Amino acid sequence: MTLEILLVDDDPVVQYLHKSVLLKSNFPEQKFFSNGALVLNYILENKHEDLLLLVLLDINMPCMNGWEFLEELNNLVIKPLVKVVIVTSSINGSDRDKAKKYHHVFEFMEKPLTEERVGNLKNDTDLACFLS
Amino acid sequence: MIKDPSAYTILIIEDNPGDLLIFTEHLKNQIVNPEIHTALNYQEAKAMLTSSGMSFDIIFLDLSLPDKKGLELIHEIVSLSAKTPIVVLTGYSDIQFSIKSLHLGISDYLLKDEITSLTLYKSIRYTIERSKYIISLEQSEKRYIDLFHLSPQPMWIYDIDTLCFLDVNKAAIAQYGFTYDEFLTMSIKDIRPEEELDSMMEVVNATRLDSNRKYNGFFKHKKKDGKIITVEITSNLIAHNGKTVRIILANDITERMNYIKAIVDQNKNLREIAWVQSHIVRAPLARMMGLIKALQHDDAYIEDTDFLFRELLKSADELDVIIRDISNKASKININNEKYDLGDFTS
Numbered sequence: 001m002t003l004e005i006l007l008v009d010d011d012p013v014v015q016y017l018h019k020s021v022l023l024k025s026n027f028p029e030q031k032f033f034s035n036g037a038l039v040l041n042y043i044l045e046n047k048h049e050d051l052l053l054l055v056l057l058d059i060n061m062p063c064m065n066g067w068e069f070l071e072e073l074n075n076l077v078i079k080p081l082v083k084v085v086i087v088t089s090s091i092n093g094s095d096r097d098k099a100k101k102y103h104h105v106f107e108f109m110e111k112p113l114t115e116e117r118v119g120n121l122k123n124d125t126d127l128a129c130f131l132s
Numbered sequence: 133m134i135k136d137p138s139a140y141t142i143l144i145i146e147d148n149p150g151d152l153l154i155f156t157e158h159l160k161n162q163i164v165n166p167e168i169h170t171a172l173n174y175q176e177a178k179a180m181l182t183s184s185g186m187s188f189d190i191i192f193l194d195l196s197l198p199d200k201k202g203l204e205l206i207h208e209i210v211s212l213s214a215k216t217p218i219v220v221l222t223g224y225s226d227i228q229f230s231i232k233s234l235h236l237g238i239s240d241y242l243l244k245d246e247i248t249s250l251t252l253y254k255s256i257r258y259t260i261e262r263s264k265y266i267i268s269l270e271q272s273e274k275r276y277i278d279l280f281h282l283s284p285q286p287m288w289i290y291d292i293d294t295l296c297f298l299d300v301n302k303a304a305i306a307q308y309g310f311t312y313d314e315f316l317t318m319s320i321k322d323i324r325p326e327e328e329l330d331s332m333m334e335v336v337n338a339t340r341l342d343s344n345r346k347y348n349g350f351f352k353h354k355k356k357d358g359k360i361i362t363v364e365i366t367s368n369l370i371a372h373n374g375k376t377v378r379i380i381l382a383n384d385i386t387e388r389m390n391y392i393k394a395i396v397d398q399n400k401n402l403r404e405i406a407w408v409q410s411h412i413v414r415a416p417l418a419r420m421m422g423l424i425k426a427l428q429h430d431d432a433y434i435e436d437t438d439f440l441f442r443e444l445l446k447s448a449d450e451l452d453v454i455i456r457d458i459s460n461k462a463s464k465i466n467i468n469n470e471k472y473d474l475g476d477f478t479s
Contacts, residue, residue: 090410112422
């Protein structure tokens, strides 16, 4: 099984910062998407059963926002193992509560992404073997 | 024999001095100290009954006086008596007429030739007690009618078969703008907007024979001026003049609904503000925090610190624009646009 990290954010500066934080934390290479529709297409074209996808997902994006992407993900019949971390500027409790309703979501992080926050992902049992 | 020590004020209207004397003796045989007033003709009786400060426990009335007699006399004395019980004194020749007079407001009749102290005393006691009882019944009935008519909450009674109004109170007249007489020519359909008639009939039919009787609900009603109001209805089946009817209590809650709507709208605004704060305002701020962290750590991975400074400034400018925009929008909203009279909640 292989791990792919998908960074989904419409803000290029945020993408740049996320990339540098992940690089410092020794995370493998990432793929970048600027909205939910693009990352959904990528998942549809690459639904191998031996693929583990770690998605760092922004909420507020054009075309298809984070919530809409999560709805579409729920509707997929055949899908690889997808684990979603929401990374948002929102500090609104209702967004945090809403995120808990999606079973793909296992983490909720406030921006900015820090090495400390990213480091916690290495404690996840599914991810531990890929991240050192 | 023990005489009755109670105080009685008695008026005897009798023109025959002999009858008067015997009658007075009978009274004194049973009552310690009766206060007896006499009138020898109608004019004297009228003067006594209309003079202020005079009130009687009972009136005895001979049916043939020199200046008035029979039916006319009864009518006059009944109307002057102000609910004081009247006992007619009669001879054998007038007995049929005396019996008939009972439904004209006369309490009892006594045959002059048969009067004894005991029968007279018994008539006095019975008549006064019964009169007190009737007056208290009337007062009780009046209290209940007042409870309906003077209630501050709009109420009416309608016929569950014809749906016509049978009675409405003053508060309902004030609330809907129809007069009392107009209401009595109308049915409950006439205070509903057209589109509410079907749902009204459903409720009317469902509750018509409801043995549980009580009903509560919210409805749209139409006033005389065509204005639509929201009312909270509480209703119940009651007996009214021997018929089962429905009594309705209709509270105008239009104002209250407006307050609730205003609160719901405000909550929506607050939710929108919370969303804007989280997603629009905090986005450039979070970016700035990330950029500053990157600069602070003097990252070996970051090739171009100028780029970071440029982006930092751009984010700061973006944040400035957003905050100015919010401030402009807020100044356009006149928050104290509406004043609500919610009573004194401050104390």
